Amino acid sequence: MRLLALFAVTLVASPGLAGPLPRVVGIPGKPAQDQCTACHQALDEPRLQQPALQAAQDIHHRQGITCAGCHGGDPTAEDPDVAMDPKKGFVGKIPPQKVPEVCGSCHSDAAFMLRYAPNIPTDQWAQYKTSRHGLALVKGDGRVATCASCHGAHGVLPAGDARSPVYPSRIVETCARCHGDVALMKQYGIAGTEIEEYKQSVHYQALTVKNDLSAPTCNDCHGSHGATPPGVSSVSNVCGTCHLTQREAFDLSPHKDAFAAMEQPACEACHSNHKVLQPQDQWIGVGEGQVCGNCHVAGDLGAQVAQALFQALAGTVERMERVHQRVEQLERRGMLMDEATVKLEEAHQALVLARNEVHTVNPQRVTAKTDEAQAVLAKAEKDAEAAEKELRFRHNGLKVSLVVILLAVVALGLKIREMEARS
Amino acid sequence: MDTGNKISRKGFINWLLGTSLGATVVAALYPVFRYVLPPEVAEAPTNRVLAGKLSELPPNSGKIFRFGAKPGILVRTQGGEVRAFSGICTHLNCTVQYRADFQHIWCACHNGHYDLQGKNIQGPPPRPLETYKVDIVGDDIYVTRGA
Amino acid sequence: MKLIEKLWQALDERYELQPLVDFAKQKAVPRHRHDWMYYFGGLTLFFFLIQVATGILLLLYYRPTAEAAFESVQFIMTRVPFGWLIRSIHSWSANLMIASAFIHMFTVYFAGAYVKPRELTWWTGVALLLLALGFGFSGYLLPWNELAFFATRVGTDMVSKVPFIGHWLLRVLRGGEDVTGATLTRFFGIHVAVLPMISTFLILLHLAFIQRQGMHEPQEEPKLPPRPFFPNFVLREFMVWLVGLALLAALAAFFPWELGKKADPFAPAPAGIKPEWYFLFMFETLKLLPAKVLGIEGEILGLAAFSVGGLFWFLAPLWDRKRVRGEKSLFALVVGWGVVLYIAAFTALSYLGVFQ
Structure with a gap:
């Protein structure tokens, strides 16, 4: 089949040559013209009709690759017996085990792909062979995902097309077609709940609510074509590709070596793997529902450190909230609180950095940042005090003028009385 | 009440009235005067x-x-x-x-x-x-x- | 002194001012046990003048667009020297003007001063009170804060209940289907151009009628020698004005008017949205009415009742025949006290949170 395709390419590539017209692969950028779709569109049986209908939007068909590119046969013949003659290379339905090979026959050929999409990689087949899917397929498991399971067989769209099943925001649902099936996954020793867990994560939130397409979905951690669970040792590497500051902080912590020695995945221990929730300061501690308690018990050094970390954060958060409300109230009362608002932002920033430092589990590093926040908050409190003083000053000023006006009222009253007494 | 007392009382009322009314006028006009002068920042710095x-x-x-x-x-x-x-x-x-x-x-x-x-x-x-x-x-x- | 006399002579020579001075000297105001009520019209005028003055000052910095209105009021309050004072005075004076106008109206009503020949004075007066309410309603929106925005949305929504032309009226008032920047621009125009023009004209007319006919004297009061208008009455009125000014200073000192939060048209309405106190009795009544009364929508019925009641009140000079003949009118008295008690009770109960 590959030979067939290459033969056609050579023909197209040298238009000056006389010979048979390009049959299997047309001119790049021009929709394929073939007899297959013409006949199949008219068939009643959906199984045979649908592929022909879907061909219109298929990226391959639109780029001039006929049905015969994969299925073999003669796409120009009007007689079905001629067109689908096994002697002409017709293979009919492609079994799952053959799919990677068929797709790879073009997609792994860099010289061929250059003519169509110069910037897409050509190593998918190689990657696939290393994936859990690929390894199982080689062993004869026909149920594992092949190219067509994710990309579709007919009507394949480019990965960047929002309608494609491998578009970032749709990958979860695509993987869920198998990985959400608990019964099926059990047979492979997989829980099958990963999808549901992932959907509760901040990552899924970012992807679907904020429409942040760079937010990680299944393939960003597991790989796409080489899909495999990241090994224990590489979890922090994988998370660290985006969460660099936290990883740097973590590398400074005694946890780094401890987790490595225990052969435990580091980030996952506190943040989970699929169900990565919005971290809370309240997680820090050894009590019920607190993450440090997974390894530490009350009274040990870890518990003491956790206590110190939590107090540093909670104290700052509480003070920040108090100052924030005070500033907001003053603003509502019509005071200019821009300076205090700026300081609140600075305190917020220091708090964010303090939360990064939590990964070092070094109370000194965390309090260095929370102290910074507290210092700025103290300045903001000074601003609020000044504004309150100004309000009091206005209040007193008006009271003074009130006395002056009342005095004028009394004087006028006396004047009237005196005047009327005279007349 | 003798006349001198009366005069001084009247004088006091006039003085009080004049002073307090004057102060009231100042208290009312001073803010207006300050208000009309353009402030340091001539426009709300929003846009x-x-x-x-x-x-x-x-x-x-x-x-x-x-x-x-x-x-x-x-x-x-x-x-x-x-x-x-x-x-x-x-x-x-x-x-x-x-x-x-x-x-x-x-x-x-x-x-x-x-x-x-x-x-x-x-x-x-x-x-x-x-x-x-x-x-x-x-x-x-x-x-x-x-x- | 010489100079002033010369100036006066020159002016008198040209404009014949002496008769005016003679008239002022002659002019007198009746005196009796309840003559305190004569000061409230003047006090209302004082607050109106304060409104004109502070309103013009606010116009120096205010910007009537949805994007800039809140920011410009914030600018006035935070960056313009004494801007907070001017704005606080404008807001409080508005409330005091309406309160004073209400007191003025009820004293006039109970004194029976509205009967022939003073029908037109009463009618212009009631119209002025309605204009004052219009000032309050249109001005309330201008700072474009959360409270103002939603109060205006609720308030203008009432208009849509008017049969047949309700929706049309709503669109005219709001400048569209909803309260938007278009409404703000409209309300601004109404507040600073339309209403002041009509009000000034009506105030001049109202004063001209009083000047022409003199003050009304309640017949049941024992007669005292009248008080010279100048200087006795004028000085007393001036004293009342000073008390009004003191009240403004006190309110601005103890209850500085707040800036609030910028309106967000797409945010849900905050709980407990209430109109200004002078609309509360109507607002609470309409809320109390059941959704359907005899197959008619409760709110429509309520608005109809307020319209009919208001018209009845307005037409008092026509139906109150007894007082024209100089007799006491028990009916008018009952109506008057009924209205006062109803408004006072509903306003008070609303503040006490009884209707929640």
Whole structure:
């Protein structure tokens, strides 16, 4: 089949040559013209009709690759017996085990792909062979995902097309077609709940609510074509590709070596793997529902450190909230609180950095940042005090003028009385 | 009551009336007088501010300025072009800064990177920084938002 | 002194001012046990003048667009020297003007001063009170804060209940289907151009009628020698004005008017949205009415009742025949006290939170 395709390419590539017209692969950028779709569109049986209908939007068909590119046969013949003659290379339905090979026959050929999409990689087949899917397929498991399971067989769209099943925001649902099936996954020793867990994560939130397409979905951690669970040792590497500051902080912590020695995945221990929730300061501690308690018990050094970390954060958060409300109230009362608002932002920033430092589990590093926040908050409190003083000053000023006006009222009253007494 | 007392009483009432009325008039007119004089900042600094001086912004440097309480960032590229963006990181609202060594905008909180078009290029920021309009009058750099 | 006399002579020579001075000297105001009520019309005028003055000052910095209105008021309050005072005085004086106008109206009513020949004075007066309410309603929106925005949305929504032309009226008032920047621009125009023009004209007319006919004297009061208008009455009125000014200073000192939060048209309405106190009795009544009364929508019925009641009140000079003949009218008295008690009770109960 590959030979067939290459033969056609050579023909197209040298238009000056006389010979048979390009049959299997047309001119790049021009929709394929073939007899297959013409006949199949008219068939009643959906199984045979649908592929022909879907061909219109298929990226391959639109780029001039006929049905015969994969299925073999003669796409120009009007007689079905001629067109689908096994002697002409017709293979009919492609079994799952053959799919990677068929797709790879073009997609792994860099010289061929250059003519169509110069910037897409050509190593998918190689990657696939290393994936859990690929390894199982080689062993004869026909149920594992092949190219067509994710990309579709007919009507394949480019990965960047929002309608494609491998578009970032749709990958979860695509993987869920198998990985959400608990019964099926059990047979492979997989829980099958990963999808549901992932959907509760901040990552899924970012992807679907904020429409942040760079937010990680299944393939960003597991790989796409080489899909495999990241090994224990590489979890922090994988998370660290985006969460660099936290990883740097973590590398400074005694946890780094401890987790490595225990052969435990580091980030996952506190943040989970699929169900990565919005971290809370309240997680820090050894009590019920607190993450440090997974390894530490009350009274040990870890518990003491956790206590110190939590107090540093909670104290700052509480003070920040108090100052924030005070500033907001003053603003509502019509005071200019821009300076205090700026300081609140600075305190917020220091708090964010303090939360990064939590990964070092070094109370000194965390309090260095929370102290910074507290210092700025103290300045903001000074601003609020000044504004309150100004309000009091206005209040007193008006009271003074009130006395002056009342005095004028009394004087006028006396004047009237005196005047009327005279007349 | 004798006449002298009466006169002094009348005098006192007149004095009191004159003084208190005078003070009332001053108390009423002084605020008006101050109010009518244009304040130090002639306009609410919400949509347009004097963000900095061109002479104080060498190429490959940046500067934080403010729209009221909200930070913005002025950036002068290697080529000398001046650009302005919102200074608020789109990830967790930290204030971004210009990193001369990276030659682009960077957020210290979670290592977010933005290019010189304000586009998020690395790290957690989900969106680009909002772009503002820059006008240079002589040495003054004015930044307008929502334009 | 010589100079002033010369100036006066020159002016008198040209404009014949002496008769005016003679008239002022002659002019007198009746005196009796309840003559305190004569000061409230003047006090209302004082607050109106304060409104004109502070209103013009606010116009120096205010900007009537949805994008800039709140910011400009914030600017006035935070950056303009004494801007907070001017704005606080404008807001409080508005409330005091309406309160004073209400007191003025009820004293006039109970004194029976509205009967022939003073029908037109009564009618212009009631019209002025309605204009004052219009000032309050249109001005309330201008700072474009959360409270103002939603109160205006609720308030203008009432208009849509008017049969047949309700929706049309709503669109005219709001400048569109909803309260938007278009409404703000409209209300601004009404507040600073339309209403002041009509009010000034009506105030001049109202004063001209009083000047022409003199003060009304309640017949049941024992007669005292009248008080000279100048200087006795004028000085007393001036004293009342000073008390009004003191009241403004006190309110601005103890209850500084707040800036609030900028309106967000798409945010859900905050709980407990209430109109200004002078609309409360109507607001609470309409809320109390059941959704359907005899197959008619409760609110429509309520608005119809207020319209009919208001018209009845307005037409008092026509139906109150007894007082024209100089007799006491028990009916008018009952109606008057009924209205006062109803308004006072509903306003008070609303503040006590009984209707929640």
